[in-house]
Amino acid sequence: MIVFDISSFFGRFHPIVVHLPIGFIFLAIFLEIYVAYKKLNFSRRIISFCWFLGFISSFFAALFGWLLASNGYYIEENIYIHRWSGILIVFLSFIGWGIKARIINLFKSQDSFINYTVLIFLLIVGHQGGNITHGENYLFEYAPDFVKKYFYKEKNQLISYKEKEIDSIEVFSELILPVFENKCIACHNNDISSGGLNMISLEKILVGGAAGSSIIDGNSLSSPIFKRITLPQSHSKFMPPSGEPLTYDEINLIEWWINNGVKNDIRLIDIELSNEEELLLARLFEIDTKPKPWYEKLKNLEELNSEELKKLEVKNLSWKQLANNYPVIEIKFNGNDISDDVLNEILKFNKHVISLTIKKSGLNDSQINIISKLENLMILNIQNNPITDDGIKGINSLNHLERLNLYGTNVTDKSLETFASIKSLKKIYLWNTKVSKEKVSEFNRENKSKEALLDF
Amino acid sequence: MNCNDHHHNEKFTRRDFLTKTSLGLGALTLGSLINPTPALGNINSNNLRENLNLPHFPAKAKRIIYLFQSGAPSHLDIFDYKPLLKKMHGKEIPDSVRGEQRLTGMTAGQASFPLVSSIFNFKQHGKSGIWMSDLMPHTSKIVDELCFIKSMYTEEINHDPAVTFLQTGSNLPGRPSMGSWVSYGLGSDNKNLPEFVVLVTKNKSGQPLYARSWGNGFLPSKYQGVQFRSGKDAVLYLENPPGVTGDIRKEQLDYLKKLEDENYNDIGDPEILSRMSQYEMAYRMQTSVPEVMDVSNEPDYIFDMYGEDSKNPGTFAANCLLARKLVEKDVKFIQLYHQGWDQHGNLNNDIKIQCKETDQASAALIKDLKQRGLLEDTLVIWGGEFGRTSYTQGSIDSPSYGRDHHPRCFTIFMAGAGVKKGITYGATDEFGYNLTEDPVHVHDFQATIMHLLGIDHERLTFKHQGRRYRLTDVHGHVVKNILS
Secondary structure, X not given: OOOOOHHHHHHOOHHHHOHHHHHHHHHHHHHHHHHHHHOOOOOHHHHHHHHHHHHHHHHHHHHHHHHHHHXXXXXXXXXXXXXXXXXXXXXXXXXXXXXXXXXOOOOOOHHHHHHHHHHHHHHHHHHHHHHHHXXXXXXXXXXXXXXXXXXXXXXXXXXXXXXXXXXXXXXXXXXXXXXXXXXXXXXXXOOOEHHXXXXXXXXXXXXXXXXXXXXXXXXXXXXXXXXXXXXXXXXXXXXXXXXXXXXXXXXXXXXXXXXOOXXXXXXXXXXXXXXXXXXXXXXXXOOOOOOOOHHHHHOOOOOOOHHHHHXXXXXXXXXXXXXXXXXXXXXXEOOOOOXXXXXXXXXXXXXXXXXXXXXXXOOOHHHHHHHOOOOOOOEEEOOOOOOOHHHHHHHHHOOOOOEEEOOOOOOEOOHHHHHHHXXXXXXXXXXXXXXXXXXXXXXXXXXXXXXXXXOO | OOHHHOOOOOOOOHHHHHHHHHOHHHHHHHHHHHOOOOOOOOOOHHHHHHOOOOOOOOOOOOEEEEEEEOOOXXXXXXXXXXXXXXXXXXXXOOHHHXXXXXXXXXOOOOOOXXXXXXXXXXXXXXXXXXXXXXXXHHHHHOHHHEEEEEEEEOOOOOHHHHHHHHXXXXXXXXXXXXHHHHHHHXXXXXXXXXXXXXXXXXXXXXXXXXXXXXXOOOOOHHHOOEEOXXXXXXXXXXXXXXXXXXXXXXXXXXXXXXXXXXXXXXXXXXXXXXXXXXXXXHHHHHHHHHHHHOOXXXXXXXHHHHOHHHHOOOOHHHHHHHXXXXXXXXXXXXXXEEOOOOOOOOHHHHHHHHHHHHHHHHHHHHHHHHHOOHHHOEEEEEEOOOEEEEEEEXXXXXXXXXXXXXXXXXXXXXXXXXXXXXXXXXXXXXXXXXXXXXXXXXXXXXXXXXXXXXXXXXXXXXXXXXXXXXXXXXXXXXXXXXXO
8 A cells, every 4th residue: 555645746736737837938028029020019917917827837847756766766967957957947937027017227238138148948847757657758759760879779688798798797797787777676776675675786775775685686586676677567566666667677677686695796607507597698688608719809910911812722721710700810721731931821820720621741850840839720720741749849839729639640748748737728629649548537626617539 | 891702703794694684783893882892803713712812711521421311210229229119018108208399200200119229239349438230340349439428419301302401401402512612612632633522332222322412403504523433434525536536635725715705705604614613624634534543553552451342443342442442632522322221121131231331431441541641630520411210110029120210319429620629419318219419410510510621501501592591591500519
């Protein structure tokens, strides 16, 4: 049950009363212009009376408005201009009345000056009021396109983190707080904290309101916040009491957050996500939780030079662009005898090559040093070449190398150290090499992120 | 504007010619104004493909090996473990399960539809605990590498349309096969071998295989699959006739090309280009094919891995070994066909033979690819065209009972590039008869394969008879949950 509350009761008359001063003041100004234009002999007292009515009604409109705002469904920064320009109108209409009634006599042009000033403020305050009540896009929603372009703000989903790396997304400030800001903070902020609860920061939320802490860490079902947003909407304790309720996804998000531990500096990457949770985050924030491959970050490389690419073919190299829109290439050597000359040709694309295949071509240790200059290389297939541990040492400068195929080479257990030192490395193929089974299983145990493979 | 519709943009087929001229020369000019591709520029197979802007996105899989099991293996005896069938063995299948859909003419007239449990023992295998019967001991050992889809379904109830549907996306003949689409879309990584190679197990009988399963449909004929045979001539008529040397052949071809180029400039039939490129491919294949077919350098332990059959050219095992060699040579799409899975009768005996022929080599292929690092970008697919019924065909008391065609569910498995390992996706009901979880339609399967190859199945199209066609027609959703 909702109890009688005098301020809210009168506050809600604000939207009705506001139309009166607008009408009276417009009437006064219109009359004045009409009389002057037609050069009628007309009593000025009617005009000043209209101004008086405008003043009185604007006073009540402002008073009711103040009461309405004090009940806390509005965010102060959204209504600041509306509030103070409304009050200004009360003063201006009072002065207007004084001028028209010839009580105030300052200078000659004051008559029209006050008209313009009041008109301007009426427009501002009226438009702001409309925006607060109906939303910013109400007025121009059906406007022709060329108008819409300037005044209509496309309403997106909450926030999009499409372009953001998931390791930089903070759970509370970037995922949870935006939901609270949208749905709760109007009544739970520094100025108005309904029920004693302020939701402006995590600390304040944890302090809670009059009824104690609003969140039980790790237990959504007994957390008052979660209970209140999931009550039946007709329940008097349902939150938010007016405006749009939280969506199903938002409720799930809050539940997930509470259950995973409520701390300030948790990042998304710290939490293990289930399939459903990944989908939830994708729907709400367009977050792509799949780890992005390195080539995604290379999209800004300079364009590939097609003349230079053609020269590769002369050297018995075939190349392939990874995909349309990706300026990175995979290169394969088709001959059976590789020379420094050919490798240097590849080096011309040292930033663009992400995959290199040179099978069974007599590639030797010193030539690996040339390959190690391919700074963005992710895949290196150099199986069946006479490569030894010395050559392998050269590849540890490849910071993005993920896959290394060395089967049929002469590497031994010593190379395992080099593999361990390359952080990005995930898979190493070592079938038909001199690497021992024991050392490989030891390596796999110690390096959880890497897998070295012998035979199946 | 998408350039796909200009498959032979500069030259006209008969149909193009009629369309354009009937609208008059003005329309022709207008056409080239709207889409500024050179009206009479020289074109070759490569820039034909450049217009496609493929791959649409980075591909997980670069190559496909499709081990097609023609005739439809019984999912109930190999993959899909149904303990309830043991309990209800011999009892009638409930009407609520069987439903009212059509049955084949072979069992529709049967008075009773007794459920039949598999006589083979099922066990869980690997870390993933995936159920497999003892029919496939070798494959059972590598289940942690495999991605099972137990909820495949098709719309066709008979072999010919079902195979055609699975291979071309339509049950009616005339559409390009999956391999042809891939070959058309992605082109070649090795100019000396065809992009799409087909290997058929020799001396098998059963449901016939039609060349349209690897046909090019309405795509230019150079995109059709090339069948490599076992025995002396892997590709028929590839060798020079007696008395003709390689040099003479080369000279011949060069001159023929000159003539045909003129011919093409006169007539403008794109098939002339196709034909010429095939002549030249054949010439290059004279050396590349014998090289790739030669397995004499393979060590014994590799033959041991693939099984004793692998030394006998033309067997499934030998073809699996060849498939690996072809993959090493960057052939894009390799399709093996193994017939004989159509066990309407004699199920228990015949399926044993079929499994013995395919199990070890299929597993060996996956293992071999893995140790060479090739499984990273090669996808292996194993499966047939539909499933088989959980009730018998023929009397359950006779030892020669079998199972009938069953399009409503079947199992396939994949391994390698871009798919999760050691998972089972989708499920059937306790009778192995209807789908209960995550159905995967044939078009979904095709869309997923295309996706793995970096192709958006909705964007690889070809205009034919006035409309754009694609492998998945107007259907298909990528099965995202199996992607790694």
